[in-house]
Amino acid sequence: xxxxxxxxxxxxxxxxxxxxxxxxxxxxxxxxxxxxxxxxxxxxxxxxxxxxxxxxxxxxxxxxxxxxxxxxxxxxxxxxxxxxxxxxxxxxxxxxxxxxxxxxxxxxxxxxxxxxxxxxxxxxxxxxxxxxxxxxxxxxxxxxxxxxxxxxxxxxxxxxxxxxxxxxxxxxxxxxxxxxxxxxxxxxxxxxxxxxxxxxxxxxxxxxxxxxxxxxxxxxxxxxxxxxxxx
Ligand code: CDP
Ligand code: CDP
Numbered sequence: 053x054x055x056x057x058x059x060x061x062x063x064x065x066x067x068x069x070x071x072x073x074x075x076x077x078x079x080x081x082x083x084x085x086x087x088x089x090x091x092x093x094x095x096x097x098x099x100x101x102x103x104x105x106x107x108x109x110x111x112x113x114x115x116x117x118x119x120x121x122x123x124x125x126x127x128x129x130x131x132x133x134x135x136x137x138x139x140x141x142x143x144x145x146x147x148x149x150x151x152x153x154x155x156x157x158x159x160x161x162x163x164x165x166x167x168x169x170x171x172x173x174x175x176x177x178x179x180x181x182x183x184x185x186x187x188x189x190x191x192x193x194x195x196x197x198x199x200x201x202x203x204x205x206x207x208x209x210x211x212x213x214x215x216x217x218x219x220x221x222x223x224x225x226x227x228x229x230x231x232x233x234x235x236x237x238x239x240x241x242x243x244x245x246x247x248x249x250x251x252x253x254x255x256x257x258x259x260x261x262x263x264x265x266x267x268x269x270x271x272x273x274x275x276x277x278x279x280x281x282x283x
Contacts, residue, residue, distance in 0.1 A: 055081070055180035056279055059189035060271075061248065062202030063240075064233050065209035067259055067267055068184040071202075073132055074268045075275060076182040084175055086185035086192070087155075088135040089122050089168045091146035094155040096120050096137055103154050114163045122171065149217065149224055152232050156239035159186075165245055186240055189251035198278045199254040200271060208260045209233055 058081070060072045069085050076083035097103040102113050125141070126133040134143035145151070158164060165187075172183060172192045183192065189199035210230035217224055240248040250256060255274060259267045277283040 054279065055178075056197035056275075057176055057179050057193050057195075058182040058275060059193050059196040059199045059251075059254075060182065060184040060202065061186055061189050061199070061251070061254065062184075063204070063206075063209065063248070064236055065213040066202035066204050067212075067264065068202050070264060071200075071267050071271050072182045072184040075271055078272060079180075079182075079275065081180045081182050082175070083132065084124065084172065084181060084183040085132070085135070086168070086172055086183055086188060088124075088143070088146060089171070090155050090159045090164070091151050092122055092135050092137045092142055093120055093164055093168070094151050094158045095142055095146050097158055098151070098154060103158065108157060110161060113158070113161060117163055117167055120167075122168075147217075147220065148222060149228065149232060152236070156236045156243075160239065160243040160245065162245045169246075186248040187246040189254050190249060191246045194251070198275055199251050200274070201250040201254040201256045203256065203258050204260040206230065206233055206237065 058072075058075065060068045062068050069087070072085075073083045075081070094103070096116070097113055100116065102109050102116065119138075121138050123136045124133040125136055134141050135146065136142065169192055175181065176183065176193055185192070189196055189201070207230065210226060210233050213233065214224070214226045214229045217229065257267070257270060262270070274283070
């Protein structure tokens with residue numbers, strides 16, 4: 053059967069990665085979490101003292117980019133591919149609130165985006181890929197056969213992320229999570245390079261009132277219709 057490219061963009065904690073992963077598993081496609089790549093670059097910048105609460109050395113980050121090597125590895129024991137930063141599995145280190153606080157400023161830097169977009173496009177060369185992020189349908193794969201744009205209220209999204217972080221053992225408050233989500237929404241939608249915006253040909257799904265199952269069935273139906281040429 054003909055393979056297509058599926059781009060899933062939208063705001064933080066709208067369920068993009070959950071639905072993208074389910075869809076890829078169901079269709080036998082590759083799933084790529086592009087946000088994990090921006091998070092891994094952020095972790096590198098934090099570890100090297102390039103970014104902190106007090107300063108952000110943009111020039112040093114640009115010079116360091118050639119030393120940053122990212123790779124996804126999949127193993128049967130894991131539910132989803134893990135991201136490796138310079139040979140080290142950092143999947144578990146990139147999801148905390150600290151990385152979330154620095155990732156959007158890092159993602160404004162043109163040179164960072166150019167490097168990651170080139171790698172993402174390489175991963176999608178053979179189609180049969182579901183990628184989620186902020187600029188997948190607009191910049192990475194502007195000719196993707198199916199583009200989904202996901203949204204939900206900020207309060208609902210914060211509740212979802214809060215529960216997730218609590219389950220990981222993080223000691224945080226709901227207010228901090230909501231603030232981080234609102235700040236990232238702002239930076240991501242207003243940056244000069246590849247801002248988060250809905251592609252003209254994207255199908256919008258607001259899942260504030262949808263559970264994971266409803267959301268998956270809605271997106272799967274769209275993918276099946278697109279593959280069969282019905283839409
Ligand atoms: O999971 P969550 O939606 O919170 O975030 P993510 O998908 O892991 O992305 C983290 C951050 O990386 C976003 O807030 C953006 O600043 C940036 N990002 C981006 O600029 N472009 C992408 N394609 C993916 C993520
Ligand atoms: O990738 P993104 O940041 O858009 O979201 P996610 O990581 O897939 O989902 C964030 C959290 O919200 C996860 O714990 C999901 O299980 C939950 N979620 C939900 O409960 N209901 C939805 N309709 C969508 C996501």
